Amino acid sequence: MGQRILVLGGDGYLGWPTAMAFSRSGHRVAVVDNFAKRQWELELGVRPLFHIPTLHERVRAWREVTENDIELFVGDLTDYAFVESIIDGFRPDTVVHYGEQPSAPYSMIDVHHATYTQSNNVVGNLNVLFAIRDRSPETHLVKLGTMGEYGTPDIDIEEGYLSVNHKGRSHTFLYPKTPGSMYHLSKVHDSHNIHFATRIWGLRATDLNQGVVYGIENDESGTALNRFCVQAAIGYPLSVYGKGGQTRGYLNIRDTIQCVALAAANPADGGELRVFNQFTEQFSVIELAERVKAAGEHLGWKVSIAHTDNPRKELEEHYYNAQHSKLIELGLEPRLLSEELIDTMLTRIARQRDRIDPATFVQNVRWAPEPRAGIGTSAGAQRR
Amino acid sequence: MGQRILVLGGDGYLGWPTAMAFSRSGHRVAVVDNFAKRQWELELGVRPLFHIPTLHERVRAWREVTENDIELFVGDLTDYAFVESIIDGFRPDTVVHYGEQPSAPYSMIDVHHATYTQSNNVVGNLNVLFAIRDRSPETHLVKLGTMGEYGTPDIDIEEGYLSVNHKGRSHTFLYPKTPGSMYHLSKVHDSHNIHFATRIWGLRATDLNQGVVYGIENDESGTALNRFCVQAAIGYPLSVYGKGGQTRGYLNIRDTIQCVALAAANPADGGELRVFNQFTEQFSVIELAERVKAAGEHLGWKVSIAHTDNPRKELEEHYYNAQHSKLIELGLEPRLLSEELIDTMLTRIARQRDRIDPATFVQNVRWAPEPRAGIGTSAGAQRR
Numbered sequence: 001m002g003q004r005i006l007v008l009g010g011d012g013y014l015g016w017p018t019a020m021a022f023s024r025s026g027h028r029v030a031v032v033d034n035f036a037k038r039q040w041e042l043e044l045g046v047r048p049l050f051h052i053p054t055l056h057e058r059v060r061a062w063r064e065v066t067e068n069d070i071e072l073f074v075g076d077l078t079d080y081a082f083v084e085s086i087i088d089g090f091r092p093d094t095v096v097h098y099g100e101q102p103s104a105p106y107s108m109i110d111v112h113h114a115t116y117t118q119s120n121n122v123v124g125n126l127n128v129l130f131a132i133r134d135r136s137p138e139t140h141l142v143k144l145g146t147m148g149e150y151g152t153p154d155i156d157i158e159e160g161y162l163s164v165n166h167k168g169r170s171h172t173f174l175y176p177k178t179p180g181s182m183y184h185l186s187k188v189h190d191s192h193n194i195h196f197a198t199r200i201w202g203l204r205a206t207d208l209n210q211g212v213v214y215g216i217e218n219d220e221s222g223t224a225l226n227r228f229c230v231q232a233a234i235g236y237p238l239s240v241y242g243k244g245g246q247t248r249g250y251l252n253i254r255d256t257i258q259c260v261a262l263a264a265a266n267p268a269d270g271g272e273l274r275v276f277n278q279f280t281e282q283f284s285v286i287e288l289a290e291r292v293k294a295a296g297e298h299l300g301w302k303v304s305i306a307h308t309d310n311p312r313k314e315l316e317e318h319y320y321n322a323q324h325s326k327l328i329e330l331g332l333e334p335r336l337l338s339e340e341l342i343d344t345m346l347t348r349i350a351r352q353r354d355r356i357d358p359a360t361f362v363q364n365v366r367w368a369p370e371p372r373a374g375i376g377t378s379a380g381a382q383r384r
Numbered sequence: 385m386g387q388r389i390l391v392l393g394g395d396g397y398l399g400w401p402t403a404m405a406f407s408r409s410g411h412r413v414a415v416v417d418n419f420a421k422r423q424w425e426l427e428l429g430v431r432p433l434f435h436i437p438t439l440h441e442r443v444r445a446w447r448e449v450t451e452n453d454i455e456l457f458v459g460d461l462t463d464y465a466f467v468e469s470i471i472d473g474f475r476p477d478t479v480v481h482y483g484e485q486p487s488a489p490y491s492m493i494d495v496h497h498a499t500y501t502q503s504n505n506v507v508g509n510l511n512v513l514f515a516i517r518d519r520s521p522e523t524h525l526v527k528l529g530t531m532g533e534y535g536t537p538d539i540d541i542e543e544g545y546l547s548v549n550h551k552g553r554s555h556t557f558l559y560p561k562t563p564g565s566m567y568h569l570s571k572v573h574d575s576h577n578i579h580f581a582t583r584i585w586g587l588r589a590t591d592l593n594q595g596v597v598y599g600i601e602n603d604e605s606g607t608a609l610n611r612f613c614v615q616a617a618i619g620y621p622l623s624v625y626g627k628g629g630q631t632r633g634y635l636n637i638r639d640t641i642q643c644v645a646l647a648a649a650n651p652a653d654g655g656e657l658r659v660f661n662q663f664t665e666q667f668s669v670i671e672l673a674e675r676v677k678a679a680g681e682h683l684g685w686k687v688s689i690a691h692t693d694n695p696r697k698e699l700e701e702h703y704y705n706a707q708h709s710k711l712i713e714l715g716l717e718p719r720l721l722s723e724e725l726i727d728t729m730l731t732r733i734a735r736q737r738d739r740i741d742p743a744t745f746v747q748n749v750r751w752a753p754e755p756r757a758g759i760g761t762s763a764g765a766q767r768r
Contacts, residue, residue, distance in 0.1 A: 080495050080496065080499070110514075111464050111510065111511060111514035111515075111518075112464065114510055114514065115464070115506075115507045115510050115511065118506055118507070118510065118573075118577075119503040119506065119507055122499075122502055122503065122506065122573070123499045123502070123503055126495065126498055126499050126502065126566075127495060127499065130494075130495035130498065131495075133753065134495075134753065153555045153557070154553055154554065154555040155548060155550040155551065155553045155554065155555040156550065156551055156553070162548065162550070162560070164539060164546065164548050164550075165549070166539040166540065166546070166548075167539065167540055169538055169539045169540070169703070170538065170539065171537045171538040171539040173537070173560035173562070174560060174562070175560075176546070176557035176558060176559075176560040177576075178557070178558070178579075178583075179576070179580070180580075180584075182510075182580075185573075185576055185577055185580060188573075188576055189502075189506070189569075189572075189573040189576070192561075192563070192569055192572055192573070193502075193566075193569055195562075196563070196564075196566075196569060199562075199697075200564075200697045200751055200752055201752050201753075202752075313583075313584045319553070367584055368584055368585050368586075369517065369518065369585075
């Protein structure tokens with residue numbers, strides 16, 4: 001009685017583990033990718049810490065090991081004919097949509113990377129919505145968003161909606177968002193478009209506002225916990241941007257897979273945009289640095305913390321309290337961040353020491369241009 | 385002492401009157417257009433009720449009559465090099481940005497018109513923001529939005545921001561919006577991007593959430609008051625969509641020009657996104673139909689009202705109370721809708737009777753696909 005699951009962005013660090021997990025559970029799975037992420041890595045001269053086989057190799061290996069087929073479609077979500085042919089041909093019960101440009105610093109490099117990120121993500125997502133509407137209207141869209149869409153408001157971050165009492169009347173709004181990068185803005189645009197598709201066309205959708213993902217499968221060296229582990233492993237100071245009071249929601253990559261599976265198994269109703277805040281714990285950056293420092297020192301390493309200039313424009317001390325109960329109610333069993341887990345990450349990363357390039361620790365993309373002597377002398381955000 | 389004013393979308397029904405008004409007042413004015421609107425009209429086989437000379441002809445005539453030059457730049461706002469060269473060369477004090485695809489029905493034709501509208505509007509607006517940031521950071525952006533971005537919430541629509549008290553704490557958000565078409569969504573995306581540019585880069589911007597514009601210079605036969613006048617002039621029933629309880633803010637096209645001039649003369653501060661709700665009166669659709677009927681009957685015409693199927697998905701009875709005091713505080717003197725004004729519109733439109741094509745009264749673009757016998761038999765929204 002498995003579902004038909006279509007994973008968009010199936011070559012990614014979350015997409016492929018998700019595809020394997022659904023396949024392992026007996027669902028029929030197809031993956032879509034255009035390998036854009038591998039191009040962005042080539043453009044910036046970076047590579048994942050762990051070697052990643054091609055998607056064709058992964059699909060072949062999966063068949064050999066499990067005797068399960070994962071179907072593979074190569075193409076671009078901004079090509080409507082491609083998207084429509086897959087939705088029409090595969091008729092998924094659930095579309096898990098990871099297929100977007102996912103890097104905030106990449107989106108902030110310059111105007112071209114900003115407009116590329118927004119048009120790529122918005123147009124791809126619209127194509128998916130229209131193809132579902134016209135070819136498979138019962139399909140449940142599970143869309144990956146991010147907690148970063150909310151920003152850091154002075155009131156609690158509720159799960160997706162906010163009921164407002166105002167001048168003796170009340171109304172429930174999609175929770176208003178104050179995103180902090182061109183990438184995060186693209187996700188806010190997506191959420192408004194998905195809300196429209198559920199309200200006006202009656203589609204069913206779940207928006208997963210995911211926290212910062214950590215775990216050794218995670219190749220995003222830009223996120224704080226992973227970067228600290230990598231820095232500790234080669235004896236570099238852990239670089240905390242500014243004061244380090246920036247607080248966010250975090251989750252283990254294994255919980256991402258669990259959350260997506262729970263959302264697929266419990267679909268939204270027709271006409272409903274359901275929103276989950278998908279994280280398990282809140283940490284400030286400095287707390288994370290201190291936990292990595294402590295774990296490294298228990299392994300006998302020497303670990304220091306350095307406060308560096310913050311390339312982002314963000315509050316470094318702020319109120320932060322985000323609700324995250326709906327996935328727990330569906331049965332999520334969180335794997336909380338333990339010293340044991342940090343130990344494991346440090347030990348496994350240490351084995352890859354010779355693949356670590358300290359140059360990638362330097363974040364050269366700045367959120368706003370440097371102050372200038374005269375107008376016209378700066379090219380704005382810098383490229384590495 | 386005049387400003388340097390750059391009008392984007394200067395060939396449009398608001399852009400050109402705006403350019404003339406600033407030029408008449410002694411400002412140095414330049415206009416930008418790629419004539420996309422004239423292409424959209426050809427695509428749909430419609431034409432404005434009044435003949436519109438080319439922009440080159442208008443600029444020449446303006447010079448002959450007033451001895452004032454209006455500079456003309458022909459190009460596409462989605463081309464960053466073009467946008468940057470104009471901002472860098474003209475160094476405007478104020479950019480008035482009308483240069484977007486402005487039709488909700490056009491944006492709802494199909495997936496291609498939806499993605500075109502969103503990427504065209506969002507990318508063009510981002511290019512303007514980046515060019516101002518990098519080439520002329522003191523420039524004040526006056527951006528045309530629409531009251532339609534808000535939707536019809538059950539609480540008052542405030543001017544741009546909403547202060548929320550929640551669990552003993554409070555926060556002021558950009559007013560959360562629930563837009564009703566792919567076009568309106570594109571404007572919401574723009575507003576989030578502009579908010580980011582003011583918060584993170586310190587730009588100065590004013591977002592004008594404009595009501596429905598009426599007036600004989602207005603070639604948008606799709607908006608209710610103008611359509612009713614045209615229908616009355618040729619003896620057609622005034623077609624009210626559904627019950628006609630849809631209430632919106634309206635303003636005279638001359639007040640649009642006045643509001644834009646007030647915004648330019650009183651620029652936003654650096655780092656500020658100022659939001660004005662730019663309309664002067666609220667009407668329901670049925671009220672407007674009844675006022676046109678009364679005015680037509682005073683001219684001795686026979687006028688009837690017909691309730692037709694609503695092609696849009698929207699509430700036909702709802703709470704609506706939108707604030708609009710900030711432009712009044714700056715000195716706006718509203719020209720309210722009078723029977724005299726409707727008389728004038730009817731009389732002038734009647735002189736163009738032979739240019740009126742009743743086929744254009746039929747709105748064939750539907751907001752949601754018709755119910756279907758089987759999946760895959762409908763192409764979704766219909767084209768005329």
